[in-house]
Amino acid sequence: MSRKTFQQCINEALAQEMRRDPRVVIMGEDIAGGIGSPGERDAWGGPLGVTKGLFPEFGESRVLDTPISESAFVGAAVGAAATGLRPVAELMFVDFMGVCFDQIFNQAAKFRYMFGGKATTPVVIRTMIGAGFRAAAQHSQCLYPVFTHIPGLKCVIPSSPYDAKGLLAAAIRDDDPVVFFEHKLLYGLEEDVPDEPYAIPLGEANVVREGADVTIVAIARMVHVAAEAAETLAKDGIGCEIVDPRTTSPLDDETILESVEKTGRLVVVDEASPRCNMATDISALVAERAFAALKAPIRMVSPPHTPVPFAAELEDLYVPDAARVADAVRRTLD
Amino acid sequence: MSGAEIHALIMPKWGLSMTEGTVVDWLVGEGAEVTPRDEVVEIETTKITNVIEAPAAGVLRRRVAGAGETLPVGALLAVVADASVPDDAIDAFIADHDAAEALAADEAEATPAEPTMVEVGGRRLRYLAAGQGDSLPLLLLHGFGGDLNGWMFNQPALAAGRPTYALDLPGHGGSSKEVGEGSLAAFAEAVVGFADALNLARTHLVGHSLGGAVALEAALSAPGRVASLTLIASAGLGSEIDGDYIEGFVAATRRKTIKPFLERLFADASLVTRDLVDDVLKYKRLDGVDAALRTVADAVFPGGRQATVLRDRLSGLAMPVQVIWGAEDRIVPAAHAAGLDANAAVHVVAGAGHMVHMEAAGEVNRLIEAFVRGVG
Numbered sequence A: 001m002s003r004k005t006f007q008q009c010i011n012e013a014l015a016q017e018m019r020r021d022p023r024v025v026i027m028g029e030d031i032a033g034g035i036g037s038p039g040e041r042d043a044w045g046g047p048l049g050v051t052k053g054l055f056p057e058f059g060e061s062r063v064l065d066t067p068i069s070e071s072a073f074v075g076a077a078v079g080a081a082a083t084g085l086r087p088v089a090e091l092m093f094v095d096f097m098g099v100c101f102d103q104i105f106n107q108a109a110k111f112r113y114m115f116g117g118k119a120t121t122p123v124v125i126r127t128m129i130g131a132g133f134r135a136a137a138q139h140s141q142c143l144y145p146v147f148t149h150i151p152g153l154k155c156v157i158p159s160s161p162y163d164a165k166g167l168l169a170a171a172i173r174d175d176d177p178v179v180f181f182e183h184k185l186l187y188g189l190e191e192d193v194p195d196e197p198y199a200i201p202l203g204e205a206n207v208v209r210e211g212a213d214v215t216i217v218a219i220a221r222m223v224h225v226a227a228e229a230a231e232t233l234a235k236d237g238i239g240c241e242i243v244d245p246r247t248t249s250p251l252d253d254e255t256i257l258e259s260v261e262k263t264g265r266l267v268v269v270d271e272a273s274p275r276c277n278m279a280t281d282i283s284a285l286v287a288e289r290a291f292a293a294l295k296a297p298i299r300m301v302s303p304p305h306t307p308v309p310f311a312a313e314l315e316d317l318y319v320p321d322a323a324r325v326a327d328a329v330r331r332t333l334d
Numbered sequence B: 001m002s003g004a005e006i007h008a009l010i011m012p013k014w015g016l017s018m019t020e021g022t023v024v025d026w027l028v029g030e031g032a033e034v035t036p037r038d039e040v041v042e043i044e045t046t047k048i049t050n051v052i053e054a055p056a057a058g059v060l061r062r063r064v065a066g067a068g069e070t071l072p073v074g075a076l077l078a079v080v081a082d083a084s085v086p087d088d089a090i091d092a093f094i095a096d097h098d099a100a101e102a103l104a105a106d107e108a109e110a111t112p113a114e115p116t117m118v119e120v121g122g123r124r125l126r127y128l129a130a131g132q133g134d135s136l137p138l139l140l141l142h143g144f145g146g147d148l149n150g151w152m153f154n155q156p157a158l159a160a161g162r163p164t165y166a167l168d169l170p171g172h173g174g175s176s177k178e179v180g181e182g183s184l185a186a187f188a189e190a191v192v193g194f195a196d197a198l199n200l201a202r203t204h205l206v207g208h209s210l211g212g213a214v215a216l217e218a219a220l221s222a223p224g225r226v227a228s229l230t231l232i233a234s235a236g237l238g239s240e241i242d243g244d245y246i247e248g249f250v251a252a253t254r255r256k257t258i259k260p261f262l263e264r265l266f267a268d269a270s271l272v273t274r275d276l277v278d279d280v281l282k283y284k285r286l287d288g289v290d291a292a293l294r295t296v297a298d299a300v301f302p303g304g305r306q307a308t309v310l311r312d313r314l315s316g317l318a319m320p321v322q323v324i325w326g327a328e329d330r331i332v333p334a335a336h337a338a339g340l341d342a343n344a345a346v347h348v349v350a351g352a353g354h355m356v357h358m359e360a361a362g363e364v365n366r367l368i369e370a371f372v373r374g375v376g
Helices: A006-020 A054-058 A070-082 A094-108 A144-148 A161-173 A222-235 A253-263 A278-289 A312-318 A322-333 B087-096 B099-109 B184-197 B210-221 B243-251 B255-263 B274-285 B289-300 B311-316 B361-373
Strands: A002-005 A024-028 A063-065 A086-093 A124-129 A154-156 A178-183 A190-193 A206-209 A214-218 A240-244 A247-249 A266-269 A299-301 B006-010 B020-026 B039-044 B049-053 B058-063 B070-072 B076-081 B116-120 B123-130 B138-141 B164-167 B203-208 B226-232 B321-326 B344-349
Touching (some): A002 A161, A006 A054, A024 A070, A054 A063, A070 A086, A070 A094, A086 A094, A094 A124, A124 A161, A144 A154, A144 A247, A154 A161, A161 A178, A161 A190, A214 A322, A222 A240, A222 A322, A253 A278, A266 A278, A266 A322, A278 A299, B006 B087, B039 B076, B049 B361, B076 B087, B116 B184, B138 B184, B164 B184, B203 B210, B210 B226, B210 B289, B210 B311, B243 B255, B255 B274, B321 B361, B344 B361
Parallel strands (some): A086 A124, A124 A178, A154 A178, A266 A299, B138 B164, B138 B203, B321 B344
Antiparallel strands (some): A002 A190, A154 A247, A206 A240, B006 B076, B020 B070, B039 B049, B058 B076, B116 B123, B123 B164
C-alpha cells in the first residue's frame, strides 16, 4: 500500500499486466517518444507521460510508437487482438475517435457475434475525456455515451486512483473490446493504493457514500463534484447516497435501482452533452423500473448542449459544479 | 498516583490511516470518580467504533470535547485529576495542550510506524513492529482472512516496554499470497521462519482464531521457541466452526454480500463500518487471494468443520497457556474454552463476539499483559 496518483495507477496497471502476460502490448502516438522527440527513446511516454518508463522495461517489440493515424493503429490493435495479442491502444483524446469508428463499432464490437462466438477481441482502447483543461472544443468532450450505445463494447470510466488500477487490469484481462476513459483532471488525484496487482470486476457499481434521502448517480470527475455537494447538504441534514457506476456498459442497474428504492429520489450528474447521455439513460431506467418508488421528479445535471467553450469563464460555467448538484438535490426535496 | 497530577485523555490513533475521530457519546459525567478500567468516552472513526478507558484514577474534571465533535488524533478530549487540584490548574493544563506533542509522546511509547517486509523461505512477509525493551518479544497472529490491522487496539498497549510484532500470515494482508498446502503446519513453519529471520529466539505467541491454531501448532512443533501461548477465540480446540461464514467470506465479492458475514464476527454488528467492509474487499481483490483462501479453507476447515483438534495436547505443553473467548462468539463456539487442561488459564469475556480483542480491547490487553509479565 502506498500513495499513488491516478496517473501512476494507470502506469502501474499497464506494467503489472505486461509482466503478468507476455501477450499484452501497448501502442499509440508518442507513448514512448519517437520521431521528433528530443533524442532519448523514452522521451515522452504519451502526451501527459502516463506510459513513461514502460519502453525501457519492455522494449520496442511491446511498446509501439505509432504514426499519427488513429484509423491505422486502432485497426492494427483490433486485428492483433483477433489473432492472439492483448493490445492496449492509447488514443490521446476521445475527440479524435471519429476517424476510427469503423474499426471500433463495426469490427471490434462485432467479431464475437459475427463469428458465432468463436472469435475474441481482447483489445483495450485508452483515451482521455473531460473539460476543465482549457483545451477547447476538440479536446474536452465526454463521448462515452456514444460508445455505451454500441452492443459488443465495454465502457469503463474510473473516478479514483484505486478504481483506475483495478479496472484497467480487469479491462486488459477481459476477452471483449473495452474502451477505457480517463478524465484528464483526475490524473493528479492521490490516495493509498495496494502495490500488488488486483482487478475490480466490470459491471459493479461503487456506492461511494451512503445516505437515506437522495440518490446521486455520478460518473468520472462528477463523482467528486457530487461528493462536494453531499458534504454541503449533510450540514443541512440531507443525506445523499452517491452511486458511481464505474462501467456504463455493462451497467450495474441493480445497484442504482436498489438505491433509488431506498431513497425515493434521483439526481444524475453527467459531464457528457445532455441529449442521449448517461443521465437520460439512467433516468429512463429508473422511470421505467422504479417509478413507484419515486417521491419526486428525477433531476439531471449536465452541461448545456453546446461545444465545450474555450473561454475560461465560459468553460467554468459549462461544467456542472457542486452548487448546481446541491440545487438539483434540494429541488427533489421541495 | 500523586494527588497533584493531571491526566489528559486524548484522541487515540487506531491503525495507520486514522487522522481524526468523532466523539460519539460520553459515558461518564463531569465530576464523576473514575478508575483506570472505567470506560469514559465512545469514539468513532470511519473504520470502527471503540471506547477509551480512564487514563488514571481520579475525578473526570473536565470534558473538553463535545458529543458529535470530530477532532484530530492527539486532541484533548477530557482531563482527569484529583478533586484537590484547583480549577485554574486544570484551565492552564487545557490551554497548554498541544495535539501534535501529545501524540508524539504517545507514539514514542508505543504507536507503530509503517509495516516492513521480510523475506522468509522465498516468500515476502509483512509485519508491523512496535515497542522496545528487554522483555521477551510478543508476536501477534491474526485469523482467517484478517491481517495485522486487526491488532490496532492491542498492539500499542502491549508494546509498552516490550518489542511486539504483528505478522501478516502467508496469503493474508500484504504478505505473499503463496500458501503452499495451506495447513496449520505450513503456517507454523512460516511463523518460526519469521522468528528466525528477525532473530527472535523465544517469543510470547498471541493468536486469534486461525492464528491461535497456528500458534498452538508452533508451540507443539518448536516448544523451545515459545515462552507463552495466548489463544483468543482460537481454532484447533474443537471441531465446530461456522462453516457458512468460511464459505461466505471466501465466495463474497461485493459489499452487500460480504457485510452480513462480517457482522457475525462481532457481538455488536454496528461495529462493521463501510471502511471495514471496503478494506476486506480490497484485500479479497488482490491477485492470488481467492486461491489462497480456498486452499486454506479446504485444508483447515474442510466441509465446514475444523480438520485438526489439538485440545488434548495442551497438557503436554511446558509453557504457560491462556485461553480468551468472547461469550457471544458466533464463529468458533466459546464452549471450546470449557473442559480444557488445568494448565490453561481460561477467561470468557461477556458481551463480546469472535473479535473479542477488538470489542473488549481493554480487558483483553490487561489479561495478556498480566499473563506475559509473569513469564518475562
